[in-house]
Amino acid sequence: MSNALRVEYKEEGGTAFVSPHGEIGYTEATAFRTYLKQAQDKRMPRLVVDLAGVAFMSTPGLATLVEALQTSKKTQTGLVLCGLQDRVRAVFEIARLHTVFKIVPDVSAAREG
Amino acid sequence: MSGMESQAPILLEMQSNPQYLSGARDLVSGVSKRLGFSDMACSQIALALDEALCNVIRHGYKRALDRPIWVRIAPIDASGGPSEPTEAAGVRIVIEDDAEQVDPVQIKGRALEDIRPGGLGVHIIREVMDEAIYERRETGRGMRLTMVKLKVSKKAARNDSGRGSDVA
Incomplete structure (x- = not known):
């Protein structure tokens, strides 16, 4: 059975x-963590x-992003x-994580800072 | 059968392999949609099921891939009794496993103020469902989680009347 997650990476x-595409649950979180770590290692x-x-x-995906947040603070x-x-936003809100991360509407807003 | 003995409109028997989680989510989401839940509610029900199954796999079965999990899905009326799908007021999802039993009181999520990876699954289940009850199975092995989601949430009604929101 294939992993449903596809991840794109670029630098500007x-x-x-x-940019992950697909579902990030228990089975995909490990690959997602690897992609994020590789990006942060740069x-x-x-x-x-x-x-x-x-x-x-689901929560394994959230946990991966919390780890990335902790890394970003260290570095x-x-x-x-x-x-x-x-x-997906609803999951962040249920976990009260929407106030912990910087979340903007889209890539254009993210580019603007 | 070492799992559930009672009849159910839908009974899924699956192995504790995380690769099957997406299929279980799709099943419960599709049934919930047919019972008349909104898209957001279907997503929440699927999320709660996913979190519950993940907990069985990780904590109950210590990540073993071939242990049994039984999921029973049933439409219910407003009083929690059986209902025809076309007249359902909600859905009841019962998850049973054959893992070592634990004290249900010890099954709880971490404090949300403690920002760290992990420990959120139980909190999410209790937040999105109207009821979530953990019990030991009567067989002497395994746990049972009974979750209920209503189309008109008790939580919403309680919030509207200002009497608090935590039913689970």
Whole structure:
């Protein structure tokens, strides 16, 4: 059975963009963590995670993003989330994490800072 | 059968392999949609099921891939009794496993103020469902989680009347 998660990566100026597509649950969180770690290892000043292509996220996905947030604080690099679909945003709100992350509507807003 | 003995409109028997989680989510989401839940409510029900199954796999079965999990899905009326799908006021989802039993009181999520990875699953289940009750199975092995989601949430009604929101 294949892993349903596909992740795109690109760099623009001092910003790295990670764009996962698919579902981020128990089985996909490990791959997602690897992609985020690889992006953060590049020590770009900012990392934008575009979640517009993510239709489902459960707590393993949230945990991976919390780890990335902790890494960004240690390395003093920026972490921005954007493009959250309503059902994914609802999970952040239930977990009270919407106030912990910097979340903007879309990639354009993320580019603007 | 070592799992559920009673009849159910829908009974899913699955192995504790995380690769099957998406299929279980799709099943409960599709049934919930047919029972008349909104898209957001269907998503919440699927999320609660996913979190519950993840907890069984990780904590109950210690990530073993081939242990049994039984999921029973039933439409219910407003009083919690059986209902025809076309007249359902809500849905009851019962999840049973054959893992080592634990004290249900000990099953609880971490404080949300403690920002760290993990420990959110039980909190999410209790938040999105109207009821979530953990029990030991009568067989002497395994746990049972009974979750209820109503189309007109008790939580919403209680919030509207200012009497608090935590039913689960």
